[in-house]
Each structure stands twice: as structure tokens, then as C-alpha cells.
Amino acid sequence: MNICIMGFGAVGKGVAKVISIKKDELKKKYGLDLKITGVSDSSGAAISPDGLDPNLLLEVKEKEGRVSQYPEYGTDNLTGLNFLEKVDYDCLVEVTPTNIDDGEPARSHMLKAFKDGKDVVTSNKGPLALNFRELTEAALSNKVKFKYEASVGGAMPIINFAHDTLAGCNFESIFGILNGTTNYILSRMAKEGSAYEQTLKEAQEMGIAETDPTQDVEGLDAACKIVILANSIMNKDVSLKDVYINGISKINQESILLAKKEGYLIKLVAEASDDTLEVSPRLVKSGTPFSVDGTMNVATLNTDLAEDVTVVGRGAGSIETASAILSDLINIWKS
Ligand SMILES: NC(=O)c1ccc[n+]([C@@H]2O[C@H](COP(=O)([O-])OP(=O)(O)OC[C@H]3O[C@@H](n4cnc5c(N)ncnc54)[C@H](OP(=O)(O)O)[C@@H]3O)[C@@H](O)[C@H]2O)c1
Numbered sequence: 001m002n003i004c005i006m007g008f009g010a011v012g013k014g015v016a017k018v019i020s021i022k023k024d025e026l027k028k029k030y031g032l033d034l035k036i037t038g039v040s041d042s043s044g045a046a047i048s049p050d051g052l053d054p055n056l057l058l059e060v061k062e063k064e065g066r067v068s069q070y071p072e073y074g075t076d077n078l079t080g081l082n083f084l085e086k087v088d089y090d091c092l093v094e095v096t097p098t099n100i101d102d103g104e105p106a107r108s109h110m111l112k113a114f115k116d117g118k119d120v121v122t123s124n125k126g127p128l129a130l131n132f133r134e135l136t137e138a139a140l141s142n143k144v145k146f147k148y149e150a151s152v153g154g155a156m157p158i159i160n161f162a163h164d165t166l167a168g169c170n171f172e173s174i175f176g177i178l179n180g181t182t183n184y185i186l187s188r189m190a191k192e193g194s195a196y197e198q199t200l201k202e203a204q205e206m207g208i209a210e211t212d213p214t215q216d217v218e219g220l221d222a223a224c225k226i227v228i229l230a231n232s233i234m235n236k237d238v239s240l241k242d243v244y245i246n247g248i249s250k251i252n253q254e255s256i257l258l259a260k261k262e263g264y265l266i267k268l269v270a271e272a273s274d275d276t277l278e279v280s281p282r283l284v285k286s287g288t289p290f291s292v293d294g295t296m297n298v299a300t301l302n303t304d305l306a307e308d309v310t311v312v313g314r315g316a317g318s319i320e321t322a323s324a325i326l327s328d329l330i331n332i333w334k335s
Helices: 010-030 054-064 080-086 106-115 125-130 132-141 159-165 180-192 196-205 220-233 253-261 318-334
Strands: 002-006 035-040 044-047 074-076 091-094 119-122 171-177 264-273 277-285 296-303 308-314
Touching (some): 002 010, 002 080, 010 035, 010 318, 035 054, 044 080, 080 106, 091 106, 091 318, 106 119, 106 125, 106 132, 119 318, 125 220, 132 220, 159 220, 159 318, 171 220, 180 196, 180 253, 180 264, 180 296, 220 264, 220 277
Parallel strands (some): 002 091, 091 119
Antiparallel strands (some): 035 044, 044 074, 171 296, 264 277
């Protein structure tokens, strides 16, 4: 299976790393020979129909900052749709940055891949939260596969789990802690009694929160994820604009300590049900699955047959997120 990777940051590099680690095992276990025939970042590309060496790609990106410096097969300024024209691939791994204004350029990359009869695997929330129906219908009408497990909860299995393992169930509601950054901040505030601003600053220094943390702390990231879950698991037709969003920036030490005294924690909870699509700070009982610490994610699926099913896992990280992308690639191969 020939794959091309668009975006070679934390997740793209994680994909190259897991392919390098698992290559022989994948061949033995599934007969799957994953070949990276092209990689692009924001300034150029490396393309070879015979396959690029994942370790050399990582080395070049680390040393030179650009994949176009890959010996012999690197090209400056070949990006976006032009890159997709040139590369020979079966499946696009779309891992460029999330854009929640118009979903671009990832939306166009994916639509082109579908039109050209290629499968797509992505971790990119933006286009899924804004254009879910457009993308899934384009995949369907072009008879190709479209998988996006990594877009919600990183390594926490939820979308394929609901589609495959809980295939016979209907989903009545989903509750989740879907943003690791805010969970980390709220966990530390509860544990240490620290103030919001100071805890956010420390999270930024540790690389857990972005320099511009708006999307996380104002609840937009979690809102994108609950939209993806509502559409893909509950068969809704909703978009980011349909979510009632309230972030954590107004949560203070006093309210956290008061909640703690009564045996509760304050968490940023995303909910999708028949009459609610919401992200807001809520009280959760200490000692329940929703009292997860740090950057962990958790979600409970309320089903008609199996009642509540709860999953917990790492919501982000290079290798962790790449594990979800790899499982999508394997499932495409197996099907
Ligand atoms: N990091 C996580 O743990 C995680 C978890 C789940 C989902 N995600 C999602 O996965 C995606 C990738 O995340 P990330 O953390 O890997 O981001 P990142 O570290 O910021 O890397 C983004 C990569 O995309 C490249 N890029 C930017 N514009 C491009 C374009 N037009 N064409 C091709 N490449 C382009 C960048 O190029 P340069 O290297 O040249 O700057 C960079 O290599 C995002 O949508 C993110 O929301 C991330």
C-alpha cells in the first residue's frame, strides 16, 4: 500500500516513526507493505515511487527543517494539490494543521484525493467539524475509504470502536472529556489549589498548552470533536456553529476548591444527545471514570443495548496519535 503524508509535524513524523518500527511486523501479521511514496510539509516535498526511507525522512526534517532536502528525491515549493498530482499513492494521510475557519487547505487536499479515487486517513479536526457531510459523501460517491479515528481523542479508541465493536447499538448520548490541555489545567488547579492564569502559563512552558491557547481553553477544540462524534456515531448533521460553547477561562480557584470540598471536580465536558450539543465546565463526581487526571481523555457512549460504555486513553502525542492513524491504515488494507 502506497501512502503519501501531507504535513510532517508531530503527527506526520509519528506516522513515519511507527512505520519504521512496525514495518516487518505489519508484513508478517497482515501482509501489509506500507510504502511512503511522498511527504510534503509547508515548503516542499520528497517523492519516490519506490518508497522513501522513514528514518532518513525524520533525520532530514530534524537537521534541515524541510523534507525537500531529502537526497535525490526532494523538491522545493512542491506542495498542496500540485504535490498530489505528482505522487503515486493509494492512501493520503492528511495531517496538516487544523483550520476551524474554513477547513483549508486540508479540505481541498481530501476532496482531490477522493476525486482521484484514493482513500484518506486524517487526524485533522477542522474540515471534519465544518464539512463532515461534504467529505463523507465525496468519499462514498467516489467509492473510496475515509477514516479519521485520530481526529478525536488521539489514541483513545472511539469512532471505530463505536462503528465496529458496538456495531449493533444505537447511540443515545455521548459525554466526553475531549481536550487534554484543559483537563491538565483543571486537574492541577484542583490538586494544587493554583490559579488559572499561573497554571496556564506553566502548561505553556511545558509545551502542553499552545502559545495561543484560545482554541483549547475556550472550548473550540472539544466542540470540533463532539461535532465529529455526533455526526459519525449518532448520525447527526451538525457543524461547529451548532455547538453551545463555554470554555474554562472564567473558572477560578474558589469554585474548584468548593467543588472539591463536596467531593466533585470541575471538568470541561462535551455532550451530544438528541436535544443537546454542548461544551461547558461541569461538576463530575470524584472517583468516577470522569475524574481522569492530566492530559487523558475519556468518553461514555450511552447505547440502547449495552447501556453505558466508557473508553479512556491518551488524547494527544506524536506516537499515540500515529497509532490511531496506523490502525485506520491497517483497517483499510484489511477491508
Ligand atoms: N499533535 C497531536 O497530538 C494531535 C492529536 C490529534 C490530532 N492532531 C491534529 O493532527 C494535525 C497535525 O498536527 P501536528 O501536531 O502534527 O501539527 P504540527 O506539528 O503543527 O505540524 C503540521 C505540519 O503540517 C505542515 N504544513 C503546514 N501547511 C501545510 C500545507 N499547506 N501542505 C503541507 N504541509 C503543511 C507543517 O509544515 P512545516 O513543518 O514546514 O511547518 C508541519 O510539518 C492537526 O490537524 C492537529 O489538529 C494532532
